[in-house]
Amino acid sequence: FHRLFILLVHAHFISKMAAVQDGQVDLEVEKKEIKTETSNDGSGNNNANSSSPGSTSLGATSKSPTGPAEDQQTLLAVLQFLKRNKLNESVDILRREAGLSVEIDDSPGSASGGAGSGGASNSTVDGGDTNSLLSRVSIAIPAAPAVTAAPVPPKGLDQPDVNVVLSAYSQQGDPDLYPLYYNGLKKFIESVLDCHRAELSQVFYPLFVHMYLELVYNNHEVEAKQFFEKFSGDQECYYAEDLRILSGMTKKEHMKGNETMLDFRTSKFVLRISRDSYQLLKRHLQERQNNQIWNIIQEHLYIDIFDGMPRSKSQIDAMSGSLAGEAKRDANKTKVFYGLLKEPEIEVPLDDEDEEAENEEGKPKKKKPKKDSMGSKSKKQDPNAPQQTRIPLPELKDSDKLDKIMNMKEAAKKIRLGSDNLPSICFYTFLNAYQGLTAVDITDDSSLIAGGFADSTVRVWSVTPKKLRRVKSAADLSNIDKESDDVLERIMDEKTASESKILYGHSGPVYGISFSPDRNYLLSSSEDGTVRLWSLQTFTCLVGYKGHNYPVWDTQFSPYGYYFVSGGHDRVARLWATDHYQPLRMFAGHLADVTCTRFHPNSNYVATGSADRTIRLWDVLNGNCVRILTGHKGPIHSLAFSPNGKFMASGATDGRVLLWDIGHGLMIGELKGHTDTIYALRFSRDGEILASGSMDNTVKLWDTLKAFDDVELDDFTAATGHIHLPENSQELLLGSYTTKSTPVIHLHFTRRNLLLAAGAYNP
């Protein structure tokens, strides 16, 4: 539904752009405008407003030609959109200009603020699915003449006009000239100095796509085909997947239903080019009066100009590959509080009591780790950490405290890993998994393992001798002595003890699974569009969270429990709280499916990986997208945060693991070695080792300590984001361990740093 807004807003921009077309917008001014914008939205659309000399004029230009009733509605929509993206300044200005009182802003739930309000309020309206919507739209298209000069006003909130978006392509030139234009530019770029060539070559791919789509849209089928065959070979190999989709689209009708292409057109492809290179390009195009290409660049490309040395080919290649180009530099400028939260002080009396009760020898031992692990964390506040109460976290229960104590005890016995001390690997092989194992999770204390299966079941195993037991029925519970000390033991029904339990409830493959930190709950997300919360006390389903309406690819509990995040085919990640049946936040902005979701260790941020080949980091507090990380060449299927919260690793279908510095929003490492999709990533408990598990039946261990050390982060690189990646995958690879025939789909480090891996035997 979010997209509808984008379309709507876009429609206005297009109309406005048509209006200002003659005015020769100065691009330099444009850039300054963008830079003053502190906030970023996810869709990559908000920059559109800056194509006018000032955002203040936006409301006026878009308002004037339309009728009063429609206008009012449109204005509201624009306002809402701006609000969602925290463009508060623009909102105010727009409101002032439009003469709207604050009361008009009647968007429900706006008080809660952030994307959540928008998403939550709209999800109620969202009855029909997008497909039917789109098909309605496509029927409407022939009726509406595609004229750019006179923009078609939107017909209302529930019926946006995709037509307008597509009409951007209707300004047609001579189809026969397209190859000539393209070739001309190609010749020019090939003739420029080497240092500029790599940068300017970035223009090829988006230009190629848009020219092709224009040809297709204007029914020049044959020319389009010729154009494609002539120039598709020039494109970078990592776009092959997209080109394949593109080559399938030969008719105007095809474009309407294809969501990927719709996104490609509605969002601007982002390029980073140095000022010198850009001037070269601009001069060339103006000299040749090559309006066709110039128009495309203006309308569909966002050129992020920077001062300084042009980037090299390898630098560009490292960062490109996503569906919508690179991230704008401003997109990653927001401060991210990546530090860890202060560990809660655990009262000593409880601690000592426990110790004395259990064993006295443990007491002196206990003191030491407390000083080490607790002291350092609790005494001085990490300057990069968010405020303790930045987002409300659940209070610790007694059982949580006990668990923390256990955790610390175990951590004291932790093996210090390093390049000369690798962890042993314990592999959990799922046998007879004919149903198809699709997801695995292991509890933090490594006592339980759960599997999600393609036959809609969720199975939980106990990997310790302790069997899984259900709580007694209500009738039996009333009979037990509630005052007794071992009441927790008494409520369990011994008759139900078994090594594994099966949870039935989903009606589609279970793609994501996650234990709550306290081991009382289990989350599962499924193709049936729901996320379910299961109780591990009763082994029944407690809640079904509906909202995605499309397959939910992944879900994960917050490290502090209570919150969880989910992401799916609807391209939206949602933040939920277990006691709310509607999402608290909706993180919209990805251009394709959200394939994996991970919580930051401090629970203030959520990372999502997507099939649009980008990773986004979202602020839980306000729903903003604070980082857009590009560089993968395939859908991202695994994410992992380092235990100190400073770094992130991501794995994709391209078989590469990329390492990111969250604070700077920079790629700082590339680990090559896997030959297939990486489905599992995990840092060791101290963060020295990164384990990656892949479809190619291997577990690889990487020396992350060295990887982080090898990167020299001076102020310049941090500022520009142009980093030279050392080619050191081979040095960083500490070991590669092959299973017989079991793809590795989950990895986990125990509290003592033993590596657990899991997968289904695939005969």
Place this chain on the structure above:
Amino acid sequence: MHSIMVVGMADREERRFAEVPRESVKLMSESAGVELSDELAALLAEDVCYRLREATQSSSQFMRHAKRRKLTVEDFNRALRWSNVEAIAGYGAQDALPFRPIKEGELFFVEDREINLVELALATNIPKGCAETMVRVNVSYLDGKGNLEPQGTVPSAVQTLSEDLLKYYQQVTRAILGEDPHLMKVALLDLQSNSKMAALLPYFVYVISGVKSVSHDLEQLNRLLHMVKSLVQNPYLYLGSYVRSLVSSVMYCILEPLAASINPLNDHWTLRDYAALLLSHIFWTHGDLVSGLYHQILLSLQKVLSDPVRPLCSHYGAVVGLHALGWKAVERVLYPHLPAYWSNLQAVLDDYSVSNAQVKADGHKVYGAILVAVERLLKMKALSLSLPAERGFGAQPGSGGVAGFRVSSPGLSPPPEPLSEAALGIASHLQGPGGAGTPWEDWTPVPLPAMYCELYSFFGDSLAVRLSTGPSLGGCPPSPPGPAANPDTARKMPQLTANLNVSPRQDGSPRPEPAPPSLAATRRNSSSRPGQRSVGPSRDVFPKARFPPPQAGPPAFSFLIGGRQTGRRCQGRRFQTSFSPAPPPSSAPPRTYAHKLPVIGRVGKPLRRWTCSHYSLHLPL
């Protein structure tokens, strides 16, 4: 109807996708009763292609998230369902469906055979359902450098061997355990003489220790034993502590109730014999490498022998093992244990039920083995006794290759013959409490006559038969002193004549017919009244070694072996209860056993042989 699809060749030079030509579209529309123009069909075809491609594209997403490499029909159906298209039913099978062409016309179709539901419903082989989904754990232990630590006993260090050695190891093991007998011989020969394979010894020993896993395969067991033999014979190899491992593998073949023995057609007896031989070979050549080995072997053999639960083939193994270890081993372990064991064996042999037939046959095997063992025991013991007394016809040359060994003083030190206990006093090893109820500590050598007497009580004259088949010991005495012996020989009856010659200085002639029980008496007499029965110096075989030089001539003991051989099939076991000719009142212990053996063996013949036994009982002991 959806199963038939004509896939046409698009007339474009470059085809990226499979295409549905308009002919197919027309065909399908016709079958649905709709007429389409060519133009329309072409448009429709193109759109169908695109939609198919689109659906395929989105279906791959379901495959990726299911963490699979193979796109299934279910994935495709999900993609269709989510784009509001009706899913295709009937293709849910996991296996690939065969896609077949028809020769005439480019027609392809998915094979869709009819299924006979009645047959399916009435089928008797109801599948049991698939196994429970479960989680199994394997652990890879990594050392500091990230190498996998060895798991179990698998020699992971094989990797550190040089390429050549590794190849040699693989070739040899493959040849020995492989099919080609010629190759095997070559490999075994090389193993026997190769001087450069010492590094591989642990791996070969490991391979050999695999006997336990091939206990069903006599052939493989044999090959492994041959491997042991080659290794043992290789003069360049220092076996060291691997001897123990080899011995345990060999012992396994000797003693364990191998899986191969379940089938009576398998000749596991030969295997056990061979293994026993090998055992003695290892022991005599490499026994000094591991201290206490002899003792351990004896103990384990004894343990098996005294365990009534063990199958007879195990007992057989124990007996042949003892036999192979030398007569002293037999004397120390088997002989004292015999009374206890006998009752068990006898029970088996007395059971004539059909179900017992196989066990009984095995029992006979054991019986035979014991017989062979005690026979040798008697022979060797006699020999060892006879030799120190150089006088007379003790030292007859050229008698079956066993002549010429000497017994040094007390008869416990073995002769320097290869198969005798080289410098290993048996008694010194067997210190532990014997399972056979024989207190090792106060074990005293049983004098030969007593031994013979007792053995005779078990075996009857089959003992005599067995003895007579062996190589003659020390040559036959030219003339048995007893008058009764002569007619026996003349009648070619199987017999053993043991003569206890009283010193000629005293009596001048042995007693003509001493009954077996009188043997005991004789012994007692000989010690109490040594002077009474002095034997002539030429026949003074018996007591010289055992007893301190008697004042008077000690009683001499000699065997007279003669008569006819009765073949090797232990027919001598036919044994009669009634020792009618000689029922001496004093023969207490042997008789008790004899009474327990009323009729062992076939009932038909004993009557005929009655007389024989009668004669043989009239031994001039």
